[in-house]
Amino acid sequence: MDDGRDAATETFLRHRGRLTAVAYRILGSVADAEDVVQEAWLRWSRSDAEAVHDPGAFLVRVTTRLAIDRLRRVKARRESYVGPWLPEPLLTGQDPVDDVVMADSISMAVLVVLETLSPLERAVFVLREAFGMPHAEVAEILDRTEDAVRQLARRAREHVGQGAIRYSADRPTREAVTARFLAATTNGDLHALMGVLAPEVVLVADGGGRTLAPRRPLHGAEKVARFLLAVATPRGTARFLESVIGGPVPDMALRLVDVNGAPGVVVTADGRAVAALAVDVQRDTVVGLYLIANPGKLDGLQEGRPHGARPP
DSSP states (O other), X not given: OOHHXXXXXXXXXXXXXXXXXXXXXXXXXXXXXXXXXXXXXXXXXXXXXXXOSOHHHHHHHHHHHHHHHHHHHHHHHHHTOSSOOOOOXXXXXXXXXXXXXXXXXXXXXXXXXXXXXXXHHHXXXXXXXITOOXXXXXXXXXXOOHHHHHHHHHHHHHHHOGGGSSOSSOHHHHHHHHHHHHHHHHTTOHHHHHHXXXXXXXXXXXXXXXXXXXXXXXXXXXXXXXXXXXXXXXXXXXXXXXXXXXXXXXXXXXXXXXXXXXXXXXXXXXXXXXXXXXXXXXXXXXXXXXXXXXXXXXXXXXXXXXXXXXXX
């Protein structure tokens, strides 16, 4: 490998985390984001890197456009998905990119709302709200006029709503509420569980038709609590995990971890993640639960697994 190739590789490696963060927020899929970043690497490796004035801007532009194109292609598949489609969960808190971007922009609640935006609106929202890019810079990335980008940004913000992009509870409160929720569930304490769930709580489960997960959202504290306690019994847990794993259940554990920038729960079997629960806390109660149990969506939960393109 010559010196020019070494320099180009090092440049890409410096920006890879940011590129993966952009692609994931636009796509809501770890696998798709990694594919996009891999394609960005291939395009970068074939370009004249020394002639690029601003490599970071170049790479973000390429990655964003590739992500928009892929999102347009996958939207039809998501519309025919069995049951609710949820973004792929991602372990957070150890990624250096977390210090650069808002944790809120990666929350499951926000990513779910972003699914209702057009690909262009979603890209503008991500670049503006998560990465704080000026309208002019976003316009250059998307090859649109600045006025057009301002209109897209305004529509996206109005659709998402300011309440959806900020937690109303601070970090210690979210951790405490999530811990109370997990304790009540695992202890089978209906009274305690009802006390931590908001009356209007909604549980959305994504099993992709491959696991014993509800195919419609559950609304209301009583319905959600009774479902959770039914699953939390030894027999219910065994049946659920057998549907996930496709065989006998190995040693199981539940861990409180950071899922998509907020306290959540990951279920592991013999150390392998088999389900995740993202917990949306507002004030001091749980208002939303997102259960992801589709085996094809759990790669982002494997600790130590690298994300993003790996240059040769």
